[in-house]
Amino acid sequence: MPPSRPTIADVAQRAGVSIATVSRVLNGTAPVDTETAERVRSAIAALNYVPHAAARTLASRRTDTIGLLLPEISGAFFQPMLRGVEAGVSEAGFDLLIHTTQSRPENAPRRPLGEHNTDGLLVFTESLDAKELTRLYTIGFPVVLLHQAPPNSLNIPVVTIENQSGAQKIVEHLIEVHNCHRIVFLQGPEGHEDSTWREKGYRLALKAHGLTFDPSLVARGAFNRDEARATMEQMLLDGVEFDAVFAGDDDAAVGVYLALRQAGRRIPEDVAVAGFDDQVFASTLTPALTTVRAPTEQVGRDAVHLLARLLKGEQAEPRLVLPTELVIRESCGCRG
């Protein structure tokens, strides 16, 4: 057995002080004589002492940890968000505990992240049910929602993006600049809030230009390459006529590319394509994808800061909506 790690008592003994004093030096919670503090610090260094996180948590009732709940950790969309969360968390001096809800086996622990192991939670759309969210709210546990409005209009802060206006702008671009009239819209997963807003934007754009909404042009892309591809193939098979596709998000746009290419339809000559998010790969597709830039990294970062403020007991704005921005590339027909 290896020599067990030094405890605060070892440090105290070596420095000739009580453990309370060591704790004070460690946390700066009370004035300590300069020389004493120095002795403690050198004892810490000599022993290679690191405080035991669990003991600390138990005694102080703080975990110094923020929990992040999301559907999946891989997936290009979550990369910038994770980067933002990570940066925010480390700036704010917390640790990060990540939990993904997809692909969880049956025997999953009942409540993997919560008051027992984090000080606060970041919750992405669909990764925690309304019941648990309500429970957390009623016990006053700090939560910040990402890309999702609170259920039952609870007063839980939200960070999200301008979905509707972004979608409207890009659809209007297709209409105004490229004279598209029959624009397919691929919805996101069932009940996905981002998708709902984007569809509203899509409809508003049509309306603003006197185009009637055609339900046969709307189908599910599920924000997913393969599903979008299958949907697209089906539409082609069904002989649905269209001159543009607003894919809902960039992942779906890739599926659209694949389906159209296979069917021999040229982008953008035969069909203009637009995405949403501006994920990393968007610019390297051929043709480069016209899309809406979502400040996903900033969402992550802002959410953490908002949560951090909540944890300090400060007041925080209940809703943060970050602006999106049109990114014109080639797939719509510009610079074709």
Place this chain on the structure above:
Amino acid sequence: MPPSRPTIADVAQRAGVSIATVSRVLNGTAPVDTETAERVRSAIAALNYVPHAAARTLASRRTDTIGLLLPEISGAFFQPMLRGVEAGVSEAGFDLLIHTTQSRPENAPRRPLGEHNTDGLLVFTESLDAKELTRLYTIGFPVVLLHQAPPNSLNIPVVTIENQSGAQKIVEHLIEVHNCHRIVFLQGPEGHEDSTWREKGYRLALKAHGLTFDPSLVARGAFNRDEARATMEQMLLDGVEFDAVFAGDDDAAVGVYLALRQAGRRIPEDVAVAGFDDQVFASTLTPALTTVRAPTEQVGRDAVHLLARLLKGEQAEPRLVLPTELVIRESCGCRG
């Protein structure tokens, strides 16, 4: 203040037993009468009781958590690895604590992951220095290395992939099938082990076909799109002649694509390009990228299982090398 969460004592009282019995029901560490156990379980359900992780850790000296140390969490390369690690961790019944070493601010905690908050560590190349690795080894703390051999030939288990033979195979494909003679090799980041092995494979392939190694064809791509692009542009500017590029990895291959395209060189007609890893985007590039499939997800999963075995005190193989596989697409000139 919200009503504080129930403790084991509350459960014990409600079930009319001692806290020890509750603990036994919770952990199954000793026989408990069926009926008593049932009473305890319903008390737990009624109170919505969840054991306090920190208290548990403190008392049992186990964290049930595995730590993962890597340079960055975003980046397409790490996605499959994370997926594998995640899956493995949840299969093995552990929690996952992730820590990234890049972009850490100055005031970073001295040792964010270690014996004090995890039972064992998964360490990706370059994310922990030899000194700390040695320290962990000497105190007998379980560690599994990913894509990296242990320093000072310590006996630390490793999970990695067949870099050398994979690289050799793809370079030989360029030589044998496409008759390439002047093949550029873009190295990974300074000191990156994967890169070292790939370079060896590159040299072996040349040698096996009687081609002499030309140092002017080797430059740094850093496994990074932008850096590879810049390097490539410089080579074009310098007038270096070549008929193929083995980009080191897929990210660098994208940079190569961009640089070549801008310079008006066609892929694969003028220059054949090959990558390594077979990241998600490889098949959707135009032309589709010929590369070497690295079983990155499997690496993550296997590493966790290896670590889990170590944690159980079982013996584990000291080195796991997963096979790579040639993936021929269009960028080399096949099915052009």
Place this chain on the structure above:
DNA sequence: GCGTTTTCTGAAAGCGCTTACATAGTATAG
């Protein structure tokens, strides 16, 4: 100088669990 505040330090009580150890009851063996 003497009371009063301020600064520093230590003793000790938990935080919510796990886990020897002890004990009582119940089988099983001879």
Place this chain on the structure above:
DNA sequence: CTATACTATGTAAGCGCTTTCAGAAAACGC
């Protein structure tokens, strides 16, 4: 029917910290 062995449960001692409380020492005010 007594000796032996389980089985089921409780008691209590920590795990390594933080934090309250109190006290000693030093500094201050007048």
